[in-house]
Amino acid sequence: MNDIVEFLRARFDEDEVAAHAAKDSPIITSIARQNGKRAAAEHIARHNPARVRQDVNAKRTVLNVLEHWPSWTGPDGDLPARIALRHMAAVYADHPDYDPTWT
Template sequence: MSDDVVEFLRARLNEVAELAGQCDGDDCGQWTADGDTVDFCQMDLSGFHPTIAQHVALHDPARVLRDVEAKRRVLARHVLSPAINDPALHWDNRDDCQYDGEDWPCSDLLDLALSYADHPDHREQWRSHQMRTR
């Protein structure tokens, strides 16, 4: 499990950002819900159960794009340690996360990947490893 989980997460975040970007996330404003109606800025759509309308409005494109950016910053912090072959460092013989020193891939990356567990490219060992660390 080298950088596979990082590549997987980058691909998923790119997919989510692309889709949100196609929904005019930057120009529209915030989606809102009122009862069974979702205001998508350009049009209102009714007929939702009020709870579903609130859920849809909560995932407006601008918010999704902010979430993607936050997750990309987490990925940027959690990288494989460059400490390979440095005898001064105690973790020389194992792969570690540079951010937290955990075995690679670290729990934070596995937690991020868990939200995509239904994706066909998600690997079972990521889920089983993550479940063991709880």
């Protein structure tokens, strides 16, 4: 389970760094609005840097809980914590360090 936990921690760190770097940049939202892409602008606004940082903090909390989950098995014989970690990692399936055996 350590590999997937380390992978997720690294991705959360990357997300946080990217959000912090973008915190003072209204460029994307401005461009989307100028091009008449209201839905895109609203999506970008909903995923502003402050919200991304809050999301990263929430995911870190969940990760910390799952990492220390009791070792009981679910109906399919797999650990529920591992199932949850696999779903969290699948968001980053396009990352070169992602291990497809996690799914």
